[in-house]
Amino acid sequence: MKNWEKYLMGPSKERTQERVGRGITGLSILMIGLLVGIILLFLVGKGSQLFLKDGVSFQEFIFKTVWAPGNEVYGAASMIITSLLVTMVAGLIALPFALAVGVAVTEILPPITKKIIQPIIELLVGIPSVVYGLIGLTVVVPIVRQLVGGTGFGIIAASVVLFLMIMPTITSMIIDAFQAVDQDQRRASAGLGATRWQTITRIVIPAAKGGILTALIFGMARAFGEALAVQMVIGNAAIMPSIQGSAATITSVLTTGMGNTILGTPANDALWSLALILLGMSLVFNLLMHFVTRKEA
């Protein structure tokens, strides 16, 4: 075969490039898939020990409210409720604030404000949980103690601290979601005589809905999994949550207990089961979100 024949008949440069590209990206998705698979299998394996080996019934674990590993009583209901409660409250408080900032910097204020505000808000993402915990302990808890009574430790303080922690992530992602809405759509809306508020509520927010939901999911996921800060302000007692009293989330109990239990004992297995519950709940939560967005789309 002559050189030019090879050139014409053989695979083109583009085709090779295409293969390389597909190969590289395929490989990365494969690796991530593998990693996720390993983690999930690992958690299911570890988390099911309590039910398979130690003979605790799953219903009891989910519905019982008494958590006393010392007496081999494992009921996670109170923690499950507390975790859900504080995450929801934190997310619900954070959302309007984040939306307001998003709208303000992308729709109302000049573009330069976004350039200043976004990096500052993102600063807060990197502050260690312990520092948030300390702020919670020295500032939030005393205020709650003044306003609500009791010791100040509990779900209110925890929700406030979580709100502070997840607000930056949600806000930053929402700003990006608004930013991504096509400018032409806004102009078209304004051209039709809509006010800014009408454009925002009828054009921008619907167009950015997917991004807003993603932001909310990520923020709430972080709240759901947060431990060190919550542990310092929630009172960390595994009982049913009340307005004034202490409570404990799944993660705060998990973190407190991990270092003090022996691997392979029921007390330790129970902690891994908590992690599994966490995983399951987040799965349900995510599925729900997907379902909602798809239905409306």
Place this chain on the structure above:
Amino acid sequence: MKKIIAFVLCTLGIALVWGAWEAHTSGQLKQTKITNVGSTALQPLTEAAVPGFLKKNSQISLTVQGGGSGTGISQVQAGAVDIGSSDVFAEQKAGVQAGQLKDHIIAVSGIVPIVNPNLPVRNLTSQQLRDIFTGRIKNWQVVGGPDLAITVINRAEGSGTRVAFEQVILKGRPAMVTQEQDSNGTVKQIVANTPGAISYVSLPYVNQSVKTIKLNGITANSKNIITNKWPLWSYEHMYTQKHAKKEANQFITYMQSPVIQKKLIKKAHYVSVHDMEVQRDANGKVTPMKGEN
């Protein structure tokens, strides 16, 4: 542009391979690696001892990590690490074959009840302390303080400090369900910031942000601990497997040597094992020390 990147990458690659070979042949990789995980309470002391030890034993590379007493004992039992430090006896942990492990006692740590500094209570009896932690006394008024609710902060279940506290003070009665925290520092922060709060910490961690309480009129100090007049104390253990690496034993011997026991341990407000006039077994039985240890 691409050529520059390729050139840089190539040089970097060559440098790395050369570096690996160099490191391999120069024998630095022949160091024996010793890992110690476990009790976070003992970790600062161990870390402080490491530089002095490595100065004499450059063939050893030593890593000290925390993770909690439970982690320390599980991992040394599984053979994953060489030394597992713990502030409880392995016998007191469910699910441990304590017989397979070798116990080395490094230091004694006092445990002392602390309260919020604004609370005008100085002394409690063992009975009062027991009633507070079992939930029978709920107001400071009952023990001669102001009319203020007691906020009890307990330590995490299974933690060394709590095990010792339950053994000596609660004597088998169940603690009330209450706030639990797993570290001396966090407990201190919470007690310092909460009116009417009470908890207990290891003696080395006490500072002016909290107030210590006398127990039956006795002050927590090393003089009272060595005679068991102050009964709230626990051992700091280092566990190894029965047949441990020579280097692991070397380090433990160093930790028990006068260099550490006479200086570092005193400076950190622990009590040296050599000073103790009594000893305690895993069941909490205290007996006078027989001769020199």
Place this chain on the structure above:
Amino acid sequence: MTKAERIDRIATILILLLALAVVGLVITVLGLILIPGISHISWHFLTSSSQSFETGGGIFDQLFNSFYLVVLTLLISVPLALGAAIYLNEYAKQNWFTDSLRLAIEVLSSLPSIVIGLFGYLVFVLKWGLDFSLLAGALVLTILNLPLLTRTSETALSQVPNLQRQAGLGLGMAKWQVILKIVLPAALPGILTGAILSAGRIFGEAAALIYTAGQSTITVNYQDWNPFSPTSFLNPMRPAETLAVHIWKLNTEGLIPDASAVSSGAAAVLVLTILLFNLGARLIGHLISKRLEK
């Protein structure tokens, strides 16, 4: 004024008030961290090693470790997440498989970092024999950051108008070339936000690192540039305590008398570091996208 205009006016004021409240909150939080901390920052504090019992310790090693860990983690996680995002957005068909993959990645993001940390400890540190090391820490942080990074990259890619892709393809470019030369540059700002957010999280993460990168630092030699030498500061196989872990340790089991001062100083340094890092990353991103647009 029409009713719509009046509503618009009121809504605008309300939004600005809410936004102002957020700004106030952010400033308060930053103030609470910076004000007690900044007075403790000095040249000595930044350049000396930490102490176990005595006052006057610094944070030099921890600061370096934080930076190094961020670099290592981003080196692993950004290409991985970007590759996955490209595959999901450009190549993969929308079917149950990619859907469940997305879902799995998202579910991953709600696992508490201590669980990921323990997974890393049992698998990377013990089973794979990485020991307590920067590498084990970087792998764990990669897991923690993949969801956010993949998701933001994918969103950024999907927001590039299809017209641009079609133009490239129409010119006879391979799809891969279109992605590299057209789509990626256009999506860069969004990808950058994801990377910055995750870098911030790496700077601030403690729970996952306690069991993997470790919570103590061995003495390292800052003149040794050979990453394979055990005492080199570049060696990814050495245990390393980051600034966030150091802050955590000071507050939980710190024995130095000036623990709270060092802790607030370190927190202030951390905030300023992240600020510098964010600004730097944005500047570089700006320069790159300028360059690619040419």
